Amino acid sequence: MYKKILVAADGSDHSKRAVQEAVKMAKANPGANVTLLYVIDYEKARNEILQSQGPDGLHLERRKHLQPLEEICRSAGVHFETKILHGAPGPTIVKHANETGYDAVFIGSRGLNALQEMVLGSVSHKVAKRVQAPVIIVK
Amino acid sequence: MSYKEQWFGNIRADILSGIVVALALIPEAIAFSIIAGVDPMVGLYASFSIAVIISFVGGRPAMISAATGAMALAMVTLVRDHGLDYLLAATILTGVLQVIFGFLKIARFMKFIPRAVMIGFVNSLAILIFMAQVPFIFGINLITYVFVGVTLAIVYILPRFFTAIPAPLIAIFVLSAIVMYTGIDMQNVGSLGTINQSLPTFFIPDVPFNFETLQIIFPTALALSIIGLLESLLTASILDDATETDSDKNQEARGQGIANFVTGFFGGMAGCAMIGQSGINVQSGGRGRLSTFTAGVVLIFLIIVLGNWVVQIPMPVLAGIMVMVCIGTFNWGSFKYMATAPKSDAVVMLLTVVVVVYTHDLSKGVLAGVLLSAILFAAKISKVEVRNKGLNAEASNVYTVHGQLFFASSQDFVSAFDAIEPADRIIIDFSDATVWDDSGVGAIDRVMGRLQPKVGSIEITGLNPSSEKLVNTLAAYADSGKKAGQH
Known part of the structure; x- marks a missing residue:
């Protein structure tokens, strides 16, 4: 049974689809709990602080990213919690997933081409390789 | 967290990240000296002195302060018209002003600076640093373009496969070796200044102590103190968020002042916190004061040991690294921001950039941006x-x-x-x-x-x-x- 389900979410359309798939799994497993994990790296923190006025503006900005994802869970009647962590996305997701011990991990694929993947690196690839639980990459 | 914990709570990771930062700092300190129009040693001494002092008296552990581009740009005119001694005097005065601002609790005024102005600030900073690189990149010869291109390729692609040594350093090492081995005729750091393989010494800047001197250095010192605090407090907020810890912004302001004050007496130029280097530090695991301290000490150690090699760094490589710094500094989300933010915010952001690029003075841009947004705000709420x-x-x-x-x-x-x-x-x-x-x-x-x-x-x-x-x-x-x- 899949009881503890993690979704690594960044608010993108890909991560929205990942949440939708995680909700499907959670509904098929009574008592399942979905954790929405939002990871903020240094670059992202820099841009968010630059573009938001003070701590309240920053709080609102981040809520805006997470709110649609929470809504997907809420409207499906799935138990969920939201978690915000700081650090490089790949390693932070891997560390949290392995330390907490999930039954399944969902992550959206950014759908990069070969060159982008070489330059930018693929978070979903890293996560799939290093997380001990089964990882589902959602396109 | 106690002061002692801020120092020794994270020893191993702090020392390692401090070393990484020191390596990444060297090219920037040299490049910013060249922008300011002074010897590379002025920026290197400043980076050593500011980092070490701020590690004791700063309010934000793990933040890296050193010679910066924003500060270098503000001192160009003073250096050109009056020379190094006036810059050092201005640096000391900058320190005094910042300590005063710190005691006046300047940090609370930060909230009056609109985000549009801050975005304009970092964007115009990136544009100005890039403009300063243009003479070292364009219109020289084909081999210069090749070196800049190879440098950029190394700094962007290599970190995907190998991150133990900062990529800019690898670019410097490999390309300097190629130049030295093949004997390509190319401008290097040595052709723009000298490197002294010695520790900085205490001396009082050789300026007349009179009202005329004050008149010369005060405008620059005021601009430097505002720019320095702005960038330092912005960086502190980012580090607060990235490390999920709090910091004392007023202590940081006073600390910046103390660091600049002392640095002026040791032949260094005024500096402030660095968004990019602080990010490198935090991402490398640095969390405590020890990381900043280590960065400063290792930097000066490397200069004393490797000074003869540092002068061999080809300018196109340094310029390439600076282009990377610009790309990292520029807020690329600005384009989306201009489309989605209220028109008035977009106008304020653009005005800030235009004024800075036109005057080459970040503080004037910030002032213009703040004034315009205040007027726009008054206009907006004055609809009765x-x-x-x-x-x-x-x-x-x-x-x-x-x-x-x-x-x-x-x-x-x-x-x-x-x-x-x-x-x-x-x-x-x-x-x-x-x-x-x-x-x-x-x-x-x-x-x-x-x-x-x-x-x-x-x-x-x-x-x-x-x-x-x-x-x-x-x-x-x-x-x-x-x-x-x-x-």
Whole structure:
């Protein structure tokens, strides 16, 4: 049974689809709990602080990213919690997933081409390789 | 966290990240010296001295402060017109000003700087640093383009496969070796200045201590102190968030001042916190004061040991690394921001960039941006509206006032009553309005004066307690008008 389900979410359309798939799994497993994990790296923190006025503006900005994802869970009647962590996305997701011990991990694929993947690196690839639980990459 | 924990809570990771930062700092310190028009040693001594001092007296552990581009750009004119000694004097004065600002609790004024201005600040900083690289990249020869291109390729692609050594350093090492081995004729750091393989020493800048000197250095010192605090406090906020810890911003402001003050006596240029280097530190695991301290000490150690090699760094490689710094500094989300943010914010951001690029002075851009956004804000909230609600149960003609009544909106308020129909009884309802100042009260007074000949009785309702107090103490109508309303 899949009881503890993690979704690594960044608010993108890909991560929205990942949440939708995680909700499907959670509904098929009574008592399942979905954790929405939002990871903020240094670059992202820099841009968010630059573009938001003070701590309240920053709080609102981040809520805006997470709110649609929470809504997907809420409207499906799935138990969920939201978690915000700081650090490089790949390693932070891997560390949290392995330390907490999930039954399944969902992550959206950014759908990069070969060159982008070489330059930018693929978070979903890293996560799939290093997380001990089964990882589902959602396109 | 106690001061001791801030030092020794994270020893191993702090030392390692400090070393990484020291390596990444060297090219930047040299490049920023060249931008400022001084010897590379001025930036290197500054980076050593500021990092070490701020590690003791700063308010934000793990933040990296050193010689920076923003500060270098602000000192170009002073250095060109008056020379290094005046720069050092200005650096000392910058320190004094920043300590004063720190004691005046400058940090709380940060919230008055709109985000649009801060975005404009970092964008224009990136543009100016890039412009400073242009003479080292364009119009020299083909091999220069090749070196810049290879440098950029190394710094962007290599970190995907290998991160133990900072990629810029690998680019420097490999390409310097190629130049030295093949004997390609190319401008290097040595052709723009000298590297002393020694520790900085204490000396008092050779300037006359008189009012004339103060007149020369004060404008630069003021600009430097504002720019330095702005970038330092912004960086501190980012580190607070990235490390999920708090920091003492006023202590940081005083610390920046102390660091600059001392640095001026040791032949270093004024500096401030660095967003990019602080990010490298945090991402490499640095969390404590020890990381900043290590960065400063390792930097000067490397210069003393490797000084002969540092002068061999080809300028196209350094310029390439600076282009990377620009790309990292520029806020690429700005384009989306300009499309989605309110028009007024976009205009403020653009104005900030235009003023900086035109004047080459970040502080002027910030000032222009803050002024424009203050005016736009006043214009935005100065819309006061008067609506006629018609007759109420007691056959009074009710007018409701909406918005903020103050000096900028008082004219509109008065003219809103120009076309009013004569009536027996009028009620002006202020439930949805606030009176802020004398002009607001004066406007009410004028309206009362104009209406009284045409109208039987005028009643003012719905003033909130503070507005009512203001009106009661100031308005001339209060004696006659209020009574008129009580009939």
